[in-house]
Amino acid sequence: MNPAIRSITRAGINQGLEVLGIRNGYQGLLDDEFLPLDNHIVSGRVRDAGTFLQTSRCPEFREESGQLKALEVLKKNRIDGLIVIGGDGSLTGARALHRRGLSVIGLPGTIDNDLFGTDMGIGVDTALNTIISLVDMIRATAASHRRCFVVEVMGRGSGYLALMATISTGSQVAVIPEFRMNIAKIAQVLHNRFNNRHNNSVILVAEGVCGGAEFMQRLIEIGKVEQEVRLTVLGHVQRGGTPTHYDRLLASRMGEMAVLALLSGERGSMVATVNGRMQLRDFDDILDRRKGLPGDAIRLARNIGIELGDVVES
């Protein structure tokens, strides 16, 4: 998120605005933790993962009382507009402030890429590159030791990361919430590979399906897999990669757009990227909606032989 903060700061100052950062998320907003931002402070932050402003959970802000207090703090500090970076929860909070009259623009900061209305969120490309470099490392071990690896990747409600990383690492199976897992078929795929001189296989499991450990347990119980099966849960490492070019550029563009949008009187919307172009989408159009997987990625996965499971009727 640091590139977004840099871009907002630089674009804001460039437009004659005064820019303040809020430390520590909504909790910091309630606690009046403002930090004046200038070119010096944001300089050199683009390569750091996470956010130098830090973040934290804030149950108080979900209550009406918390939101009213936030508005007061903002008023006291004479803040005219607010830019919120985050996922569904953060943007729901942003909408609440918008409905109470504040000028708010949101940026999609969710590395699962599960926010409806934007093709990509800030941090998704970085997470994917971190994941594929880790899976590449696991493949090196898998190939040396002739094993089958189950790798659990992030994704509570969305199989986006698992599907995409399966394609780009040359893995064989993606177990994702959007498809019904067919464990017998997966075992058959591994069995066939092993008997076709492939000495290793890699399966990516989105954490939202059942957890990698349970999946592995069930796979072994089928009794068809000749190889040793091992599990790796990638976990929090997935969040710490140095931002990629794509993410730095996306964040810079979105940050610039948010500043220009506030200046032109826009509010109550999120900056989105749709087919390579920046757009503004109303909070009401994007929140509480379920995002599907891109159809062309599913077709591509099938065309290059990736096992996805059975289609769910919906």
Place this chain on the structure above:
Amino acid sequence: MNPAIRSITRAGINQGLEVLGIRNGYQGLLDDEFLPLDNHIVSGRVRDAGTFLQTSRCPEFREESGQLKALEVLKKNRIDGLIVIGGDGSLTGARALHRRGLSVIGLPGTIDNDLFGTDMGIGVDTALNTIISLVDMIRATAASHRRCFVVEVMGRGSGYLALMATISTGSQVAVIPEFRMNIAKIAQVLHNRFNNRHNNSVILVAEGVCGGAEFMQRLIEIGKVEQEVRLTVLGHVQRGGTPTHYDRLLASRMGEMAVLALLSGERGSMVATVNGRMQLRDFDDILDRRKGLPGDAIRLARNIGIELGDVVES
């Protein structure tokens, strides 16, 4: 390019085709250096830079005689269709074969991103990520030693890489062929930064402008820069990065598209990505045309305070 080869192979076999690779580019085509490709051979190649089929220059192929010989070799090996990955030169060769009656589809393999008609070429994102990680390293030295660094990046005819990397590394100046360099203004920018407590600056120069060494010479001659100025020419290192997720996915999509296009009777065109979607563009529409820089990136660069030089009237 390895992910493209993998995708072509897997999608082709999936469609019931026999897939052959040509080693060593057009020279290998003339020398009949075919390599049958299957899932084993392409497995695990997605993470290697470059191309395992190797490539080389082939002056003979630019002549009519060379092209006729190529057609003969292809006929002898009973090849029904050809997929060519490369830049302007390679695709011009592909068009020549197409005009002589061969079914040819091209993929944009140019890391300068100077091919007209496609938003991105295969390898561009990888090159950019390599460049920004190198510039991040130079910035660390620049900050420790309080210096100004001139970094020469690839780009004969296009400032795409230099512009984009300037934005995403938080550098201060991009010297690119699309704008008229104003060396006095650049010196002023550095002077102002230095006197505004910024102890380091980074300037990216596209090699096509004048070469980093000459640029540095001229900058020092102005006599306004208080800091030590140092030069780094990134050179061939820029071509060797491990393919990023973006490039693996783009290459996989384009490879799949090329196979499907050949099967459906398409020919004489290049697979392009335009606004996030795959398209086919006629060779005649894309070759020998000059690609401009994306307008939104130029605007973004200006909005966050990057010095680009003077607009060229055209």
Place this chain on the structure above:
Amino acid sequence: MNPAIRSITRAGINQGLEVLGIRNGYQGLLDDEFLPLDNHIVSGRVRDAGTFLQTSRCPEFREESGQLKALEVLKKNRIDGLIVIGGDGSLTGARALHRRGLSVIGLPGTIDNDLFGTDMGIGVDTALNTIISLVDMIRATAASHRRCFVVEVMGRGSGYLALMATISTGSQVAVIPEFRMNIAKIAQVLHNRFNNRHNNSVILVAEGVCGGAEFMQRLIEIGKVEQEVRLTVLGHVQRGGTPTHYDRLLASRMGEMAVLALLSGERGSMVATVNGRMQLRDFDDILDRRKGLPGDAIRLARNIGIELGDVVES
């Protein structure tokens, strides 16, 4: 291990020997899976993790019958000497063959660094660098989210990796089998840090102590830690890093030494590095012995404020 194989091959050929690789470990030896090695085959392998010869478990080799069969296969192929790379298990197998009359030299290939008699094993430095880059990534998340992270690293019987990585990542606590864990003291350390304006902490736990999950459970039960505590199990990713310079050089030196040792009539010993110099140590002097942690690292850890637990009387 690839750099060791390269060095053995090149040094062997340089000395006029014929060099064969055995695919797939002792199992491959029993199955007669030899691969003639030359400069072409080993060229370019130095940067790949793992071993291109592959490896696997072989229960049969632990029996007398398996060892006799191995000697037969070696005799049939007219092999005069054997170089074995591996940990305690592999080298115990090597000693068995040595006792039955074969010329055998061992190389320490254990990334836990738990082999007695050598300061470092091949792969340890690479594993440590992989671990610290992952912990650096986790620290970025910990700092952004103000959390305490428990990171489980490799090390069944040895806390070497956990101790060293704690020092070099600037983490606060190492939980290792060589010291008695004092969970109340650890909770106190975290409590004090939190109340001293440190918003994040990282604890490294060697897997041999109790597993990261159990440790976290116990830590939370103490009830003194104000922050969210999260767990990451690094797992197999630790084995897949690109070999570092240190490991490539160590492996090259050890491979060269093994060849020269065999040629000079040495056998039944392992190549070791002691105080920066290569030595040969008898298998009997190194196997079945417990290696301690380096005393200066323990003192250093304490001097820079790392919590290690209570000293175990022994």
Place this chain on the structure above:
Amino acid sequence: MNPAIRSITRAGINQGLEVLGIRNGYQGLLDDEFLPLDNHIVSGRVRDAGTFLQTSRCPEFREESGQLKALEVLKKNRIDGLIVIGGDGSLTGARALHRRGLSVIGLPGTIDNDLFGTDMGIGVDTALNTIISLVDMIRATAASHRRCFVVEVMGRGSGYLALMATISTGSQVAVIPEFRMNIAKIAQVLHNRFNNRHNNSVILVAEGVCGGAEFMQRLIEIGKVEQEVRLTVLGHVQRGGTPTHYDRLLASRMGEMAVLALLSGERGSMVATVNGRMQLRDFDDILDRRKGLPGDAIRLARNIGIELGDVVES
């Protein structure tokens, strides 16, 4: 150097000392730029390249007047002891202060590894790992394009980096100041490789020999090399790598040793690592002396077929 600063700070505070950092090297000392260091400030710096205290050249300090002024500033700030991290120049300055009565301990901070008296300097391992990852990238291009690459690496007076990186990247030729270059023999090596089915070669040239550009010129003039020859000058990128485990540990050990040495009344010496152990060496024993290359590395290079040039009689 950041890990050394962290270790000095933590070990110093642990011993009850007050620790001040000097910004900007000897220039900052003259300018009274002190920064009180505590655990917060140094926390999280271990992974940053360079030094967060920054550094710069200071011609004034080479004069007696500068040194006397430095002593005054130190006295005024009631500094009892000074730890200097740097190469030959910085430590010569440290000796000058020592001779004027100040308690000074030096740490070897030279990434060329050209400081006599210590096996390794702080930063050498990091530089080597950066170099080998860059050469690995160049090899990927060399292999794809069937070329010969000349890579210029750091090393004014010492071929240490070039020699070591040649060994660990599997390159073919090291051109270093310690040996007399035999350009005809190098051309012959390349010629033989090319005709022995090796389609690429990499030559590492220490910058102190003649510069990569001049070397390439001379190589091409011989007229024996069939392949395209390309040059890459690695330059300042070599200085910006994230510190490796080895360097973080070495720096931590040396920083701890420097603090303990000052406390025990030692002065006028540099912390060195010799055969894996920390030692103190008098400034007079190490300054102005020429360090040779390690003999076992030269022998290893020859045993695995690396061309080094002709031995210089000395």
